[in-house]
Amino acid sequence: MRDSARGNEFTRRDFAKAAAIGAAGVGIGLSNVSRKFASAAEAKPEAEAKPEGQTKSGEAKPSKIPLRKFGKTGLEVTEISLGAMEVSDPAVVEKSIDDGCNYIDTAASYQKGRNETMIGEIMARRRKEVFLATKFSEDDKEGVFKSVDRSLQRLQTDHVDIIQYHGATKADEVKKPYVKEAFDELKKQGKVRFLGYTTHGGQIDVLNACIEVGYVDTVLVGYSFTCPEELTEAVKKAREAGIGIAVMKGIRGAKDIKETASGMTKYQQALRWLLDKPFVDTVPAGMTSLQHVDEDLKASQLKLTAFEKLNLKRVAIATASKHCSGCNNCDGCPRGVKPMEIMRAHMYAYTYGNVPKAREEFAAMGGPAMLAACTACGQCEKKCSRNLKIRERYREVASLMA
Amino acid sequence: MRMRALAGVAVFLGVVALATASGVARIAWTVSESTEKTLAAAGADAPSTARQASPNAIPATDSTVPTAETKLLTSSLPDDGFADKFKRAEVKFYTPADLFEYIDGQAEGYIAYNFQALASATFKAGANAVVIDVYDMEKPIQAFGLYSTFRAPTNEFVAIGGQGFTSEEGVMLWKGRMVVRVSTEFATEGEGAQGTQTIAAVALAAAKATAAKIADEKRSLEILAILPEEGKTKDSDKYVLHALLGQSFLENGVTAEYPLGTGVARLFVCDFGKPEAAAKAYGEYLKFATAHGKVTETQGGKEGVGQAKTAQGKVPQGLSSKEFKGEIKYYGMTDVFLNGRFLAGGVNLPAGSEQLVEKLKKSVNSASAK
Numbered sequence: 001m002r003d004s005a006r007g008n009e010f011t012r013r014d015f016a017k018a019a020a021i022g023a024a025g026v027g028i029g030l031s032n033v034s035r036k037f038a039s040a041a042e043a044k045p046e047a048e049a050k051p052e053g054q055t056k057s058g059e060a061k062p063s064k065i066p067l068r069k070f071g072k073t074g075l076e077v078t079e080i081s082l083g084a085m086e087v088s089d090p091a092v093v094e095k096s097i098d099d100g101c102n103y104i105d106t107a108a109s110y111q112k113g114r115n116e117t118m119i120g121e122i123m124a125r126r127r128k129e130v131f132l133a134t135k136f137s138e139d140d141k142e143g144v145f146k147s148v149d150r151s152l153q154r155l156q157t158d159h160v161d162i163i164q165y166h167g168a169t170k171a172d173e174v175k176k177p178y179v180k181e182a183f184d185e186l187k188k189q190g191k192v193r194f195l196g197y198t199t200h201g202g203q204i205d206v207l208n209a210c211i212e213v214g215y216v217d218t219v220l221v222g223y224s225f226t227c228p229e230e231l232t233e234a235v236k237k238a239r240e241a242g243i244g245i246a247v248m249k250g251i252r253g254a255k256d257i258k259e260t261a262s263g264m265t266k267y268q269q270a271l272r273w274l275l276d277k278p279f280v281d282t283v284p285a286g287m288t289s290l291q292h293v294d295e296d297l298k299a300s301q302l303k304l305t306a307f308e309k310l311n312l313k314r315v316a317i318a319t320a321s322k323h324c325s326g327c328n329n330c331d332g333c334p335r336g337v338k339p340m341e342i343m344r345a346h347m348y349a350y351t352y353g354n355v356p357k358a359r360e361e362f363a364a365m366g367g368p369a370m371l372a373a374c375t376a377c378g379q380c381e382k383k384c385s386r387n388l389k390i391r392e393r394y395r396e397v398a399s400l401m402a
Numbered sequence: 403m404r405m406r407a408l409a410g411v412a413v414f415l416g417v418v419a420l421a422t423a424s425g426v427a428r429i430a431w432t433v434s435e436s437t438e439k440t441l442a443a444a445g446a447d448a449p450s451t452a453r454q455a456s457p458n459a460i461p462a463t464d465s466t467v468p469t470a471e472t473k474l475l476t477s478s479l480p481d482d483g484f485a486d487k488f489k490r491a492e493v494k495f496y497t498p499a500d501l502f503e504y505i506d507g508q509a510e511g512y513i514a515y516n517f518q519a520l521a522s523a524t525f526k527a528g529a530n531a532v533v534i535d536v537y538d539m540e541k542p543i544q545a546f547g548l549y550s551t552f553r554a555p556t557n558e559f560v561a562i563g564g565q566g567f568t569s570e571e572g573v574m575l576w577k578g579r580m581v582v583r584v585s586t587e588f589a590t591e592g593e594g595a596q597g598t599q600t601i602a603a604v605a606l607a608a609a610k611a612t613a614a615k616i617a618d619e620k621r622s623l624e625i626l627a628i629l630p631e632e633g634k635t636k637d638s639d640k641y642v643l644h645a646l647l648g649q650s651f652l653e654n655g656v657t658a659e660y661p662l663g664t665g666v667a668r669l670f671v672c673d674f675g676k677p678e679a680a681a682k683a684y685g686e687y688l689k690f691a692t693a694h695g696k697v698t699e700t701q702g703g704k705e706g707v708g709q710a711k712t713a714q715g716k717v718p719q720g721l722s723s724k725e726f727k728g729e730i731k732y733y734g735m736t737d738v739f740l741n742g743r744f745l746a747g748g749v750n751l752p753a754g755s756e757q758l759v760e761k762l763k764k765s766v767n768s769a770s771a772k
Contacts (some may be wrong), residue, residue: 167506
């Protein structure tokens with residue numbers, strides 16, 4: 001949770017004197033971003049690249065925040081946008097739009113619809129200035145229809161740009177037919193434009209499934225500088241397939257970053273790391289105060305130094321040290337259990353989100369027989385060089401192997 | 403979401419069945435008495451972590467609920483039979499590290515209010531299920547704060563615990579340091595199918611039975627009484643732990659709405675615990691206000707230039723040590739004052755709000771004097 005972590009840090013910075021987002025941002029197009037992924041996007045004939053309020057002649061405003069093509073949707077979204085889940089005051093939404101954000105992400109379930117209601121009170125005046133994305137949690141078509149209708153009412157709009165399945169963690173959730181059926185019907189009615197999935201658990205499986213089915217337009221994925229390379233590859237692959245990538249939980253791990261002489265805050269560094277990824281289209285940042293808006297949007301204008309990049313790598317490695325190091329100190333179980341091998345299965349499942357791989361490893365090592373032999377005596381834990389709760393991890397692995 | 407949770411329950415039952423058959427019963431997934439005894443006998447910590455059986459979920463590694471916490475939460479759950487034939491089938495626990503697996507991105511909102519742990523209990527009667535979620539929010543004010551983000555003045559309120567409201571999804575309430583959410587999953591046809599009124603009655607019964615088990619702690623709620631009652635939109639009070647009014651320097655505060663003339667004023671009070679901290683926040687607020695609007699600073703209680711005066715031209719002694727007023731972007735007419743450890747005031751103030759602000763000043767002054 002950002003506020004408790006950084007509220008005091010922020011007061012050290014005089015953001016009243018910080019460079020205005022305005023003129024400095026104009027002209028910073030995609031020049032610093034590889035265009036490799038931009039070229040993969042094909043505008044859909046019916047999509048407007050910018051929100052309506054930004055395309056009419058005489059009303060067009062130069063974007064203060066660099067724009068990126070949102071996969072193959074044809075939409076051009078600001079590389080930093082507003083993740084509204086934690087926003088408690090409409091002033092934050094207003095300022096985000098004023099300072100250039102053209103994408104807002106919310107959900108029907110946030111505060112039982114109160115989040116959408118708050119945004120809707122602003123959308124009544126400013127709908128044309130932003131792309132709107134919301135989510136549903138229902139398990140059947142009729143439920144989705146009702147959820148979307150309620151969302152449209154609360155948001156005070158006749159359509160949302162992205163409708164998202166909320167919180168997928170498994171491949172087969174992506175393949176459920178009712179989602180596509182509901183989406184097709186809603187699109188025909190003009191209530192939604194594009195279909196997305198959100199995921200911050202089992203991301204690799206979900207991303208691969210989204211690629212496989214071929215009809216997913218966007219994914220809001222939990223991803224940060226602490227994530228393993230396998231997840232980076234999966235996100236990249238999805239973007240190469242033309243799926244628009246929005247990133248959440250992008251500042252996970254940022255609290256362990258040290259601020260450096262460049263003056264970039266730890267959160268700006270985490271955001272900048274994401275923005276340096278050409279396969280990331282937008283980061284709906286969880287900005288909960290006007291000061292957060294200033295801080296986060298400034299990341300668009302900053303550059304990580306070589307030292308800061310190394311530092312982020314160091315923090316990522318240190319974060320990974322909460323997992324098994326492979327030292328094998330735990331070996332020597334009187335009952336023949338191989339803790340390190342079970343830890344490897346745990347790593348595949350719980351660090352990399354690759355449960356099929358975890359199951360494969362578990363089966364190959366004779367996992368079930370090992371766990372059956374375990375009497376939870378705790379001898380392995382006493383020898384662990386990282387003081388890991390090995391018996392806890394056995395339980396977690398066992399739960400996945402059904 | 404609820405269907406997925408019950409699907410998870412079904413998977414769990416499958417795991418336990420499989421585990422028992424294959425002899426892996428010692429490594430249980432959810433808290434069960436037999437497993438606790440086994441591990442206790444083996445000298446291990448009692449298993450205190452259970453989570454939604456979502457095979458591809460990536461839980462964080464620090465997901466152990468301390469035993470004392472599981473005991474507190476378990477004791478807050480109702481006994482069997484709160485409604486006809488409903489019996490506890492299982493309990494799962496979640497921590498800030500893995501709450502997202504149960505409620506997705508909503509988890510951030512709970513963590514923002516210092517969420518400690520959750521006990522999610524499923525009670526069953528045949529094909530029907532009631533899920534009772536008891537969230538430990540550490541302090542009553544934080545429980546109220548979380549609850550207040552969900553409620554709206556237009557809700558159907560029920561007098562359970564501190565307060566509750568019903569919705570299509572069930573019942574939500576707060577009491578003491580706990581927030582309770584009750585949801586139901588009833589068969590839609592065939593055996594067990596019930597009408598919506600019966601389902602609602604079961605949810606209410608579950609909510610009441612749960613509230614009856616929770617201690618009615620009152621500590622930390624004093625700040626709620628500072629906002630004037632007269633003129634306030636009922637049930638518009640909100641407690642915000644961080645970034646009240648969307649300002650990083652405002653924390654631990656309450657706000658409420660007061661319709662006045664053609665507008666709606668919002669009053670707020672923040673308790674910083676110490677006068678120095680409140681003064682610092684006042685300074686930051688003034689800096690923000692100066693950068694984003696046109697304000698005039700006044701100082702109450704002293705002779706001198708720019709001192710605050712009442713409508714009668716008198717200096718209001720002791721009601722504030724510092725104050726500024728003016729029009730600020732996003733907040734309209736604003737009046738902010740400092741009194742000891744409290745920083746308070748009003749935003750979006752319509753014409754004629756002076757008396758309302760004076761009432762607030764007196765109330766804050768009384769609180770400050772305690």
